Amino acid sequence: MTSKRANQWLASADLRPTRQRVALAEVLIGDGKHRHVTAETLFEQVKLGGEKVSLATVYNTLRAFCDAGLTQEVTVDGSKSYFDTNTYDHPHFYWDDTQTLTDAPADQMKITQLPDAPEGMEIGSVDVVIRLRKKN
Amino acid sequence: MTSKRANQWLASADLRPTRQRVALAEVLIGDGKHRHVTAETLFEQVKLGGEKVSLATVYNTLRAFCDAGLTQEVTVDGSKSYFDTNTYDHPHFYWDDTQTLTDAPADQMKITQLPDAPEGMEIGSVDVVIRLRKKN
């Protein structure tokens, strides 16, 4: 049962609902919750779901989703990129032990003052990553 | 003229002052100012200074500096890593057009509220990167 949601999500960005894209979208937003994946983890998850999508396509598709504004790329540890289905500007928790990324409650963070953008520049986004480590 | 500063900096972290390390330290903190480099840019700069250090050693040395707490790794765009000689927890400007990283004035930013760390976790650091893009 392919959720209508996934198809609408793709349609909203003028992306053709190919079998692979729908499968990926399904995993990403099928239940309406936000998700944080790497190309690799998404690849695994879609395979578990029984669909076959090549890893290259996962990469290309995530890139396409980002270009279309459906997802947001979050860089956290230099090696891999994470993709977040929540495109609203919000802080993240990065769990050092499991190397996973989750949303941090945005309402519990307040930045009351921000440096001014230098001459001729403007602020594109403010990326906040709160690194968590296991307490002792 | 090899500054005393570079040698002291290495000594403070119990790192042997080899020719290569001194050369790199020289570029990094020779004038007492903070610097933000990638392995590649540091490699270029040290070459301009007339010293010969292999790229692998630049990578290994930056890693050693980080392990020793002399520098801090900053991740910003997923591909390369930046190394910052300012190890104090502070925000960064990332200039999208030139792909460079600079310090943002810490005193002009105020985070008055931060999400609590989840059960059993503690906050290691709060990484803030302010992305700048050329104003139109």
Place this chain on the structure above:
DNA sequence: TTAAGTGCAAATTATTTGCAGTAAG
């Protein structure tokens, strides 16, 4: 001396790309 550091070239990891085949509009 001798353990730590260095340089190369080869290995790894994450990601992108070229191109022939497949499918959506």
Place this chain on the structure above:
DNA sequence: CTTACTGCAAATAATTTGCACTTAA
């Protein structure tokens, strides 16, 4: 039909590593 999408395998980019050689202590 026709153009966009997909899959594979090869290409690339950033970084690490194995190992013989060098050097600081």
